[in-house]
Amino acid sequence: MNTVYSINGPVIKVRSDPTQDSGQSTELSMLEMVYVGNKELIGEVIGVNSKETTIQVYEVTTGMQPGEPVRGTGAPVSATLGPGIISNIFDGIERPLRDIAQIDGAYISEGTQVEDLDTKRKWKVTVKARLGDEVTGGMIYATCPETSVIEHRCLVPPGISGKVTYAAADGSYTVNDHILTVTDSRGTDHELTLCQKWPIKTPRPFSRRLPIDRPLVTGQRVIDTVFPVAKGGTAAIPGGFGTGKTMTQHQLAKWCDADIIVYIGCGERGNEMTQVLEEFSGLIDPKTDRPLTDRTVLIANTSNMPVAAREASIYTGMTIAEYYRDMGYHIAIMADSTSRWAEALREISGRLEEMPAEEGFPAYLPSRLAAFYERAGYVENLCGTEGSVTVIGAVSPQGSDFSEPVTQNTKRFVRCFWALDKSLAYERHYPAINWNDSYSEYTDDLSGYFYANVDKDFMSCRQRIAAMLSEENKLMEIVKLIGSDVLPDDQKLIIETARVIRVGFLQQNAYHKDDTYVPLDKQFRMMSTILKLYDESARAISEGTVFSDILATGIFDTVIKMKYDIPNDRPEMFHELQAKIEQTVRGE
């Protein structure tokens, strides 16, 4: 029997105790899930040698004594996948927090035993597989409505194929009821229920990756237009505290056009999770007219919950996302924040006395980050449909210093980088995404989509807007030294137009009913209106009009306020505004 030998916070070492031999094999394998101690705390094997086994425990080890038993489960730490996941809130190892609250009360105790999924609830199942069908891994054998907007499609677990030798009739079943028997070529029977287990650190298989060419439409102008992210892509949001990482993540979770949102609160504030719970149940998704909770899964490992489960929360969230991707859905994962996960790695690594690399982080930090971000993608899944997982990870750099290891290593593995800027946040310019430091490598991949679905001029407008901002950046260097009065009129025009872009376009008010989500078409019309203002003014200046006269008409401020003045469903009002620009600037 294996017993606890040493305890150091969440890291314990286990030795085999020959005096209490139960006759069974006591060997533990790498990444195996174990039950530790008399309270049966959940842990994971992270190191094995001939003398002892090292285990990280996902719960608080207070009160544990050497000599307590450790029991292996023979399987790696796994997530239970089945109906009942959506609109639920789980801890880092997929235990439903509502059920824990019912048992423990307001505070979470250790060793609480709860089922991952509700085993009592009955689902209205339609069985798709028929007796005698040949099925392979990834095929849909049954469906049931999970929420009002998500149909749950039960998939034959990857690796199982054969002939259906039993199929239940349509009806109401719980997650553990027997639905299907598949007999494989060797004659082994596999009994399938509505749920299956999958090890969280192993990516789920798919047929092939597809090229990334569709944007994840978020309704946030600075993202969709200037730094777009693709479905199946990866993005990082780094920013010091108070720059609005969480706010940006919340906005994306609310409005992006993914089918399902997996929101991982990894080492962040408890109140933020409460806020998501409250706010999302009150918000109606404009696309489905149903509450946002009907498409959201929350994984909460708040900063005061055990640190080892922080790492697991990232993988649990990813596994759930991949499972729904395999059904043919588009998933967006919000991970807030990946730095806390990296710090959890550092803490465990420190307790194992491993040789640290930069700033105490373990040398395997980059490979872990890469393995996580590479699980994103737009794929053709095993049942032949398409699905995607988009990963948006927040990064909390220490001291707001982007040169620290987590930010730098994340930068290597993401293709979209939304750098949040303290000085913009101080001005209450939200979203505080700095247009000089941020980038998106998806712009070219997505140009075809914008050309076909928004406007053929979309990309050229975007290009001009970006150029104008970088031009302003250069001019501001001069203005900082000598003031703006001495600049020639055409340069003053650039500075003023850039102000319109910054205040009227990039800045977006999350609390305004129209401005919180702006469709792509309106984004394009806003851009072209700003450029119209610039072109008209530039022509007037070249014809001899004094710029301060144009400025005095107040037309620049009118354009700034178009985001509030023109409702999302009245695109024709842009024609009126553009006509007004012509009249005013030409002095008619």
Added chain:
Amino acid sequence: MAVQYLGLKEISGSLIALDHVSGVAYDEVARIKLSDGTVRTGRVVEIEGERAVLQVFEGTNSLSLENTRTTFTGRPMEMPLSEDILGRVFSGAGKPIDGLGEICAEKYADINGRPLNPVSRSYPRNYINTGISSIDALMTLIRGQKLPIFSGSGLSHNKLAVQIVRQAKIADETGSDFAVVFAAMGAKNDVADYFRRSFEESGVLSKVVMFLNLSDDPIIERILTPRCALTAAEYLAFEKNMHILVVLTDMTSYGEALREFSSSKGEIPARKGYPGYLYSDLASLYERAGLTEGSEGSVTQIPILTMPNDDITHPMPDLTGYITEGQIVLDRSLEQKGIYPPVSVLPSLSRLMKDGIGEGYTRADHSDCANQLFAAYAKVQDARSLASVIGEDELSPLDKAYMRFGELFEKYFLDQGFDEDRTIEQTLDLGWTILSALPRSALDRVNDRLLDEKYDPEALRRLEETGVIDLG
């Protein structure tokens, strides 16, 4: 009778190691009896087979390898609780030091607390009127929030904390009781005394629970102080339905104690020698603020920390800022200008403010007013840096207007008396009056309808003429 172990294997810093012990649990508390009969408290921080490492809170001075007797209690660190703790003074380790005897405990609670389940929290929404314009208008304190004060040595953070405690109208209409839990970690004797006197003068002393670990007290004891204080706060809030304001000062000293402990344990340091788990450790304190469903009470935290060398990127303020729901940053140059409270508006923030202000909470125009004040004051900084290069005379008329706005804002809005208690209406009206120093077109965060109502250069003229803030 519990087993008594005679002798120690090793003493190193604040840690002692024992060999050949059995039945010892992780995190368990031990009594350590010295040869002269004094008893100290220790906690198990590491176990390896029959070897246990203990942390001694009172320090290892005059401990000897041979004549020390250790008894394990079989319990984690616990604190006796009852409503009688109100008005009492405790040591940093939770022992009464006011000479009024032991607490007759209604219950004992583990001082480490337990993580609050996110589904059992209720989202904080009710604002606390502190009567301080800069805080109420721009970084509104919400009941159940954790809002630290980032300060530097020599700044008036203590005065500000006292003013908040005194003026905070924390008791609500339902008549729930309020109390203050005050924890000093490494605070100077006179600072602790200043707080005590101020509580006494404002007549709340009987509602204050004090935990004092002064700067000459044992350093490792500091690790317990905030935990004891928060355990008391949670008990009063969630079991006795009181509104609790917790003042923790100074968190930087707490961090240093943790660093000392970590290095004596031989752990691999992360930044500036602080342990890699500093974030998790701080979170285990700060996250104990909040509201729970099914209880009327609340725990609001105001931790105070002095930034070493006024550096906000130092690990202590940096990690604190990532956990707390905003921060109030004090600024040395404002203090030198004679402005009290010297709140540096731009880096200060209250994250919970957006849901606790506006119609039904403060006033409908609150968020517009606050946004515009922030945006305008940010421009003031640009104008000032430009003026320092090209001279104030060369500025454009708009930049000159911003310079003027900045002066007025600091003179009338930020600066206020230690006894001055402004209502939220007065604060917001004052904000609009000062905004009227700018040309109307510069107020781009506000819609025209609101400007028609609030834009009033006449009121500003009256303010400047009389120099008196109209508190009518």
